[in-house]
Amino acid sequence: MNEFEYYIIDRAGDKAYPLIGPQDDSFHTMMYPRTTTRIENPEMTNFKYCEPIPRKPVISDYFSEPESIVSKKIAEVLAPLDIKGIQLIPAEIETHTGDILEDYFYIHIYNYLKAVDREKSKCEADLYDPDSLAWIDRFELDRKVLEKIPLEERLVFKLIEFTTIHLYHKSVVDAIMAVNPQGVLFTKVEDWYF
Template identity: 35%
Template sequence: MKYDRQYYLLTEDSQSAPYMLSKSEKSDDGLLKLLSMRSIKRKVLGPGYVHITMGDDGNFKPCDYHEVLPAGLVSEKFKNILDSFQLPGVDFYPAYIENRGNIWKEHYLIHIWQNHRALHPKRSVYDGTYEDDRFILEKMSLNEEVLNKVPLHERLVFRLNEDPQYLYHESVVVALKAAGLTGVNFLNIQNWGPGSAFSTEEEEDDFYNNL
């Protein structure tokens, strides 16, 4: 279970959570492929457009992270931090946030297509059948036998092949935390489960204590 301590998911915080953002019909059709587990660079020919679908849009100000499906909408600042790791299988596509006649540029939809079939089939808890990926994941645990064979730089940020969950290694999380980004919390996968919305202050303290 050594890898369970090392990986985190991104969640929204109190600044970003009051708003629900989603891609609008103006977005390039290629961006419908953001769930793909291979590159879609040849399919995306234009930018994405994001609008507010829930929340008080009169008070809206963009954060560095918004939970736009499937893998998030991030600012230029956020993107630059990830770029510094030269992550394989992680691409960014320009997206404009539109609200009440205002347009915010320098934001990006993330496409994480680096993927590993890395769930531990016995320690993870799921409702359904693991073998054919027909299940609802309820608790995740990572498979050491799989990840031991993957060089660290190829698993710093990746998608679970079995389920659309996007995992960030603690070394990347340290850099993101140090940047003082807005709109984002980090949830250790040991504490993840249906209904887990955000990390607690205790988990924040544990994160630094365990480094």
Template identity: 30%
Template sequence: MTNYSNYDDEYYLLYSDEHSNMIDLDEDILSNNKDGGTFAIPGELIQDGYVYPLILDKPYKNDEIADFHELPRTFSYRVIKDVALRHTMPGVQWMPAYIHYKGKRYNDHVVMHLFNKISCMDEEKSVFKRVSEFTTIIYKIVLSKEKLDNIPLEDRLIFRLEEKKSLIFMHQIIVDEIMQHNPVGIRFVKVKDWGISEAFG
């Protein structure tokens, strides 16, 4: 039986669910680099005047747009505002975005840029296979208590796993702040319950 640390109870991996749809960058507007339109999110989140223009293929039902989409990872502002405004986290950047759908423009969205990478997989307890220098297949994750104990909490509330950068981890504090808004389209899996099949769930 795997000997988990307390961190495997405290951290969750971020995924979309069946209500989320893929979104695309609007390449025509993107080529202009900047888009100066009205925007509904506080100015402190706007960096260099840049706003992400996105296109949604279809909503999750009727004309309702989900609160989370992948690639780029986009949140509705209503579910992420507490996180974005309450916490100053290194390597986590919130970029204003809007979504085009059926001729309408929905201004209240944010794209998450995540540069915070932490090497904290307990290699003795995790189950993984290194295929090459750049590719690692992870079957079961156990986080290293020793490594995470040495990092201040505010510096590890949200991070990518250095050993597998496609995996995004959020602390219970962040998950609770998001989930209190009853978001649609987002799914969190506790590290302790995670398996490789979750990536396809």
């Protein structure tokens, strides 16, 4: 297995899968993605469908906002893997009709790596923070950086340079896809473009 084969997780392209966002009165749900450490005694996270709502929304195993919200089906794959730097926090999603979808989990990723090979990527540095990127069209990961980190410490991570990109190692992708989840799309880093 290629220890440098990574995929970006996203919502499937079918427009039947709704977008979600934090509930307006759920301050902690809005703040958790900004937390760069494990959250002790986390509260239930609360999300809702956002506009534009599909005519016939499909309830899937994956929602993005851009944080990842997964069904119990996917959470039951991730939990026993005991992945360093992620935490599964219970979540509820309110649909456009007011129904509450339970048995969902927010994936709190607090494993951040500075791993973009800027020489081989098409990106633009942030004017105010040289560690961050203002824009990415496509990118490659820096293998020299990754090879210094044991694989078990980089199975799932966010890019320091562009935190809305969440990367999953092929071994984790294979485990998730083995349960045939609905609504999730994994794109190989080399094939991804903005």
